[in-house]
Amino acid sequence: MAHEFRGRIAQDIRDSVPDWEPYREPQAPDGAPNVLYIVWDDVGFGTFDFFGGLVRAPAMRRIADAGVRFTNFHTTALCSPTRSCLMTGRNATSNGMACVTEITNGFPNSNGRIPMEHANIAEVLVERGWNTYCVGKWHLCPSEEANMASAKRHWPLSRGFERFYGFLGGETDQYYPDLVYDNHPHEVKQTPEQGYHLSKDLADRAIEFIRDAKVIAPDKPWFTYLCPGAGHAPHHVPREWADQYRGVFDDGYEVYRELTLRREIELGIMPEGTELTPVNPHGEPYALGPGGTPWPAGEFVRPWETLNDGEKRLFARMAEVFAGFVSYTDAQLGRVLDYLTESGQLDNTITVVVSDNGASGEGGPNGSLNENNFFNGVPDDMADNLRHLDDLGSPKTYNHYPTGWAWAFDTPFKYWKRWASYEGGVADPMFLSWPAGIRAAGGIRHQYAHAIDLVPTLYDLLGVDPPETVKGYRQSPLHGASLRGVLADPAAPDPRDTQFYVMLGTRGIWHDGWHASALHPPAPSGWSSFDDDTWELYHLREDRAEARDLAAEHPRRLEELKRLWAQEAERYNGLPLDDRTAIEIFSTPRPQLSGARDQYVYYPDCADVPESVAVNIRGRSYTLAADVRLDTPEARGVLFAQGGRFGGHSLYLLDGRLHYVYNWLGRMEQKVHSPDRVPIGDHILSAAFRADDRKDDGLTVGTLTLRVDDREVGTIRVRTQPGMFSADGEGLCVGRDSGQAVSADYDPPFHFLGGTIRRVVVDVSGQPFADLEKQASGAFMRD
Helix, strand or coil, rough: CCCCCCCCCCCCCHEECCHHHCCCCCCCCCCEEEEEEEEECCCCCCCEEEHHHEECCCCHHHHHHHCCCECEEEEECHCCCCHHHHHHCCCCCCCCCCCCCCCCCCCCCCCCCCCCCCCCCCCHHHHHHHHEEEEEECCCCHHCCCCCCCCCCCCCHCCCCEEEEEECCCCCCCCCEEEEECCCEEEECCCCCCCCCHHHHHHHHHHHHHHHCCCCCCCCEEEEEECCCCCCCCCCCCHHHHCEEEEECCCCCCHHHHHHHCCCCCCCCCCCCCCCCCCCCCCCECCCCHHHHHHCCCCCCCHHHHCCCCHHHHHHHHHHHHHHHCCCCCCCHHHHHHHHHHHHHHHHEEEEEEEEEECCCCCCCCCECCCCCHHHCCCCCHHHHHCCCCHHHCCCCEEECHHHHHHHHHHCCCCCCCCCHHHHHEEEEEEEEECCCCCCCCCCCCCEHHHHHHHHHHHHHHHCCCCCEECCCEEECCCCCCCHHHHCCCCCCCCCCCCEEECCCEEEEEEECEEEEEECCCCHHHHHHHHEEEEEEEEEECCCCCCCCCCCCCCCCCHHHHHHHHHHHHHHHHCCCCCHHHHHHHCCCCCCCCCCCCEECCEEEEEECCCHHHCCCCCEEEEEEEEEHHHHHHHHEEHHHHHEEEEEHHHHHHHHEEEEEEEECEEEEEEECCCCCCCEEEEEEEEEEECCCCCCCCCCCEEEEECCCCCCEEEEEEEEHHHHHHHCCCCEEECCCCCCCCCCCCCCCCCCCCEEEEEEEECCCCCHHHHHHHHHHHHHHHH
């Protein structure tokens, strides 16, 4: 609320009385606690050792042992939607976050833009005297606005945070991350060979942000939203951390589930009598959907006994690498806790730790050396994966474990991330401590809770009343309820009695201990025909693992829950349901700052252009034409690069010769180069791809022609990727190759030296080269 000036103004300042109150910075109440909000990524319920799993996390255990573990906490089954709930206290579909920000569809429930009427907790606390810091993964900005031309209205600094250091999208390379510092791109100078890893970098930055303010205002509280990339793919970790788990997973995921459930029961996390559901509870892949639509090939587990010895070694190593990644990141977060302890801040810090969804099944039944295969709808090559077993976790891979481990790390539940219809997608670890304010060390709570309940809980603990307006916008009511009563009393009732779920075509509803779920695999299943779905019914108070479907025994209750789902979906913008295929999703037009055009012009020394707003060459003919001046026959370096080691293309000079490479999903570098050196002088150096009229096994193929001016100097047949080079991260740049190199021919960034790049034109009109050359030359002259 604005303060009225209460001083006195006279002609002479000597006769006037000042009043500083309207101009003071907001001040938190004396002794107000700090808030450390740690959000893990894709860490399933049965992962951490203190939740029954086999992955060691001593720093997180410190928090859990000092506070309360929640065994019945739920999320939305996917990253952006959950994070929107964790920040606003409202349902994801009301936040415009029915899915991740990269695949929004333009409806009120799925547009990737949290409305200003749903202020996040940082926007509220910063106006009440807390410093606010965001470190790590954001993923609450639409991908088409994650660029240097956007208004940045949904970047952290526009949504209540005073400092930001992290990545805007859903994932990033842990050795070569795509980082933003406050509102500008940030290039990491250190290499993995020099010891760089993003988890360490984020911990360093969190400590730095807090310390920078504390030396000035020791008593001012802070809110730090700390979100490491672990355990989202890529599972990158120094080898010695993965090696700590040698042999731990050799008996396979079925055995892991048995051991973990036993430990969960011993710890009091799961009740006696909890049953394990069978592998592939809905059977092997078979025709099940409407019209005989097959069960999606990626949504099942290969039983361990059916694997050969090489596959067992590969799958076990993938789990070792993931576990090492989590433990390494835990150690870095432990350094943050150590700093808070040494500086006397930890006791008066409310620390909340969650995972944003269940373990990830995006590696498919065979796991992956390159998670981008999943987003391109291309299966992994098992023989190739086995050859690279020793590279797992290194910069040479973008790896992800198979669905069997997702199923295991979600013990005792079935299915995994993206499945909002089953506990495996939405039941996650959550624990909270506040030594100075909550006397419940080592406590366990079994009451139902959801991500939307944490903001109301924090407001309650901080003594903050949800404001009626924020930044001039009248606020909507919070959808969640405070867990403060549950923290104080293990016998307290559930704070709410209903929660609806919807995600990528899956749906379910929890009400008073019962859970109804529609059997419908998530996008990109393409099933549609939602009215034909079979619904299942589970009594979670007696059957947390959803082992016993009671639909036939309680048909009336099931129908009531189905009607309740429809009411909640209408109330919270739950429709439309979207289970489209990957091609349908990624071909959806999204708003752009500049309209579609046939020619794009790029320059050296500019920030990387994210793929979401760069020229789209997928499935079409294109020409890259670089206008250059070469001052020496030894000129070398990248003229144009897009993507990186795991998918991309690059035009470059090496040994005086012109080269082009199309790197197909990191598996195959399709190369062509000029036989002779390019002479000194002015040139247009180009690579023109002409797509065939017919596809080859669903993939666009064609002929790539390399030219120096109007002279053809080489050709090659090229197979192109159906999807994006990178879901997030490495973009398009001129004069260098940022991040990991597209080609093994050079080390990044391979800056262009020995001349001048004036500009690069990318043409997607499909016109013959002769016509393009004239137009491109004209563009060069006009620019």
